Amino acid sequence: MGVLEFPGGAGRGLGAWRAGASGLSPLQASRTMWYVSTRGVAPPVDFEGALFSGYAPDGGLFVPEELPQLDRETLRQWSTLSYPGLVKELCSLFIGPELIPRGDLDGLIDRAFSRFRHREVVHLSRLRDGLNVLELWHGPTYAFKDLSLSCTAQFLQYFLEKREKHVTVVVGTSGDTGSAAIESVQGAKNVDIIVLLPKGHCSKIQELQMTTVLNDNVHVFGVEGNSDELDEPIKAVFADVAFVQKHSLMSLNSINWSRVLVQIAHHFFAYFRCAPSLDTAPLPPVEVIVPTGAAGNLAAGCIAQNMGLPIRLVAAVNRNDIIHRTLQQGDFSLSEAVQPTWASAMDIQVPYNMERIFWLLSGSDSQGTRTLMEQFEITQGLRLPKELHEKLSGAVTSESVSDETITQTMIRCWDENRYVLCPHSAVAVSHHYQQQPSLPPALSHSPQCTPRCCLAPASAAKFSEAVQAAGLPLEAPAEILALEHKETRCTPMPRGEDWALMLRNTIEALSRRWKERALRPS
Template identity: 35%
Template structure:
């Protein structure tokens, strides 16, 4: 399988090169040249498979030119054996035909573990084969950083530099990143917001001269295709558990960077019956404003109780725009260049095509807290603020009550005690046993100004062979 850029100018690459490259040389994101498609009969035959085996069925077409089948099966078995629930992604029922899929059973208590536990093993495999070293540079609004560090910290051929917005992630999220010890692990707190961190990462991938030609950058953000690929699987898992593919499903997805919901869009294109995808956002609602009114316009970023979605520039949205524009890279490049200068819209027929599948909602902090309290009082089930936004958006946007609605539960509530407290509940979410001493562990991180040259200088000085 070959991968092409959403901007249409970079050369097509195989899986190994896409894994290591992240951002395309023309500034675009890599997507498969064509998608595998599974029949209803084939999907039905996967009922009852363990999660790792289902992951193999869904993902192997994307990597088969680069990784032998037995090696990939072994990798997947190791990846999902570290999750704390035998089902890996269990479903919890909230109401009639309403479910939460718990995607926080991995080692860092967030859905990012599904992709980043695998990404670390993929990098180890490919870099060992090539005898190559890379510098991982990533930006996090809260959860990607800890999941990336946990997934990649044992990799022999990488140094890890994770940027997070200073004082704009929860304390648990920060400590999950900054208490992991290792000479190859570096946490950078940037005096800015997540979009500033993400912009620095993209700029650095576009010009890697600060590394002196001695190594290259690798991406752990969802600009890396491998991240999206791994997230497709749990849409199939949820569907198969609830009667799919013989009945359609609806999904509500708390999302800031659009990667997790784009994976659902791909699952549908690959043959999974999905009738509705709900984009659930907080006050940073650029995706909702586009999907509800065909206006893509950046506003001032706001700090909320759901910090992992405090994002205004949704990188993976470019991948959807590429499809909406008939895979015309030049058109996507032109649109995004205009979007950087002011509000843009797309042709009405393209927007209406997107609206056939996608709905959206923006949920403020008060409604988020009300939802956390309401669900707990009725079910004794505690939602984190991001999942609460997903549940509220699902209820507000639901098209058909006979279709199962599944909200992706993206994080453990213990990561966001402030939101739980603000909801008025006296219950205090407890960290699982393997994190019980998190607040006693020593932290290590460096605070830097919101300046790309300063950040690049730090990385150039501190990677192991500098």
């Protein structure tokens, strides 16, 4: 789409290359995008290496070594693209044709989105008083995770088939990631997936979407703990590098770079659909409100900002407010306990993608990031250095929302628009209502008013308990109603048991089964 200009003599660390509008030269088109760890010790890998990794071997997260800088003309060209078109352009920049030729890449992404219910894949609903709600939930499991996981699963299968390999995917979920990950790989002959869900901490529909999948390659565990607690055995297993390599383990949580990559497209699509005009200089800003738990969507937004997209980010969280406290006070520390809320998928105390944001905003300071994160892992709390806190609060503002406010927002949106929000979407929309309580439409669309887009991560149909508590009507789709009549399968992980040992034993059993099958004559 554009000319890529590389700074001469750039060493390791966050560089930049510039995408213009004149086409790619053969040399530029063949350039490999490398990924480095936020902690700076692990060797660089290409996209395939980052895709098949969980955490980097040094405990960090993989990030692009350099970010493309998009000029105004490229942004103007991209502004007319569909959502799948934006995903294709972004993935082509961050993967490279030497790994996935552009024709193959376009086919994979088309296949990934083929089962989405809306012809646009995502849809912007324009509601009263300048309220823009970007519906990211038109995929198979009615949640935004379908967008990134459907693509990631296609990339995964592409490389596995070429290499004739098998992997075991290990996923911890607070609600939506597990079902979307299962949906993306169920039935795949060269993938086994293990999902740990927090028993009793996600909605009934979310749990049924996981436990009613009976495919031979799907293995669901119900953990007697919250989503942060179930992450601990997963991280312990991934810390054993030899075990990870021996059993070909990988993660599809948003520690996986591919997930974040696809989510960058949300921000570009939101900007292009909400910006009043791209004919002004400088380009007009758009505020994007991101309801966030593990901060994957937020990290994607920070990357989009650094690529040149003029968005202002707002991180909207529920009462589990570590991100809000970090942005407001520089206090990156755990609370005493996770508080259950209506926005249950955001009931998270350890937003692991903040590590990517710290690295990015510190100017790719791997040593500083490693020091911060190792201190956090030991003490479960730290105060950000002043300079990093200033950069962070300059890039993102934040808000913490109570359950009462979530319910009030859902009720107001219904009263004014006959539109039912899921509780997570309501966390974002509450910010819009607080900033713009009741402006008349003529003023809410005035040139002096910055357009605002609220990301809606899930359908209200997945959260009937919250919708009923708000006293709102809800027509659940037939496929969701049918879940209650299906057989379920879920292995308990009781409190007091060694969850890491249970996980390791399951992984070893799956490896043995795969090897036995591979030895059988076809």
